[in-house]
Amino acid sequence: xxxxxxxxxxxxxxxxxxxxxxxxxxxxxxxxxxxxxxxxxxxxxxxxxxxxxxxxxxxxxxxxxxxxxxxxxxxxxxxxxxxxxxxxxxxxxxxxxxxxxxxxxxxxxxxxxx
Amino acid sequence: xxxxxxxxxxxxxxxxxxxxxxxxxxxxxxxxxxxxxxxxxxxxxxxxxxxxxxxxxxxxxxxxxxxxxxxxxxxxxxxxxxxxxxxxxxxxxxxxxxxxxxxxxxxxxxxxxxx
Numbered sequence: 001x002x003x004x005x006x007x008x009x010x011x012x013x014x015x016x017x018x019x020x021x022x023x024x025x026x027x028x029x030x031x032x033x034x035x036x037x038x039x040x041x042x043x044x045x046x047x048x049x050x051x052x053x054x055x056x057x058x059x060x061x062x063x064x065x066x067x068x069x070x071x072x073x074x075x076x077x078x079x080x081x082x083x084x085x086x087x088x089x090x091x092x093x094x095x096x097x098x099x100x101x102x103x104x105x106x107x108x109x110x111x112x113x114x
Numbered sequence: 115x116x117x118x119x120x121x122x123x124x125x126x127x128x129x130x131x132x133x134x135x136x137x138x139x140x141x142x143x144x145x146x147x148x149x150x151x152x153x154x155x156x157x158x159x160x161x162x163x164x165x166x167x168x169x170x171x172x173x174x175x176x177x178x179x180x181x182x183x184x185x186x187x188x189x190x191x192x193x194x195x196x197x198x199x200x201x202x203x204x205x206x207x208x209x210x211x212x213x214x215x216x217x218x219x220x221x222x223x224x225x226x227x228x229x
Contacts, residue, residue: 004157041202043158043219056216090157099146099208100165103217105157 003027006091006106013081014114020077021109023091031055032074033103034066035090043090049074078111086113116141118207118220126226127195135190135223137205147188148206148217149179158204164188175199195227 004025013019025032033056034046048056049068063079078085088110092103117140127133139145146165150158162173164181172178179190188205205220 041152041222043204043222045216045218048216092158099210099217100163102148102160102163103150103158105150105159107157108155 002106004091004093004104004106006089006109008109009107010110010112012112012114015081015083017081018077018079019081019111020075021089021091021111022073022075023106024073025091025093025104026072027093027095027104028072029093029095029104030071031094032068032071033092033094034074034076035092035105037088037090037108039087047074047076081111081113083113086111116145116207116209116216116218118205118218120203120205120220120223122223123221124224124226126228129197129227129229130194133190133192133195133199133225133227135203135205135225137188137190137220138186139188139205139207140186141207141209141211143209143211145186145188146208147179147181148208149173149177149188149190150204150206150219152202152204152222154201161190161203195225197227197229200225200227 006023031050033048047066052068065077068074088108091106094101119138148163149161152158169181202222206217208217
């Protein structure tokens with residue numbers, strides 16, 4: 001009964017490969033996010049969806065493509081992986097489309113590109 | 115653009131002593147301020163938030179934070195630190211005028227509580 005679950009938790013792959021990370025939330029929230037945490041622990045927003053609609057798209061290479069089949073799921077597909085993509089990717093959700101609610105985070109997916 | 119500064123990379127405190135983790139922010143409009151904690155190899159967990167009203171907000175695990183509009187600060191405090199409080203703490207800010215639905219995080223402060 002995990003609130004925000006991500007799979008896989010660990011991902012090790014070669015440069016140039018394509019990989020996906022899946023995220024599901026069972027909180028009934030309307031808004032979901034992808035954040036990237038680098039090796040220095042800096043957190044940066046990548047994307048946000050509200051009810052399956054993209055509302056935030058930060059300056060992220062177009063090799064990264066989010067997909068939200070329904071409001072409970074937000075997946076992240078990465079094409080042509082590069083060394084610099086190695087990071088921990090966090091999915092999060094929040095109720096509504098307002099700025100006052102807190103985020104609920106998943107446990108993270110650690111991506112290592114060799 | 116909105117931003118958050120956490121001026122200390124690390125804060126060391128003896129168990130039982132009070133702790134403070136500093137945060138200052140910059141937004142246009144009224145700020146919505148948050149503190150999150152991250153334990154090793156875990157996701158971030160919400161601690162507390164300030165939206166409006168009383169400047170002193172209380173949160174989980176005995177933590178509290180004081181909103182100071184004139185100093186644009188939102189420092190996290192706890193009267194008596196525990197070793198189990200050792201973790202990475204993030205301050206974050208959003209606002210109605212701050213890029214829509216975006217929550218901007220500070221760079222994090224590592225809290226180390228020693229016996």
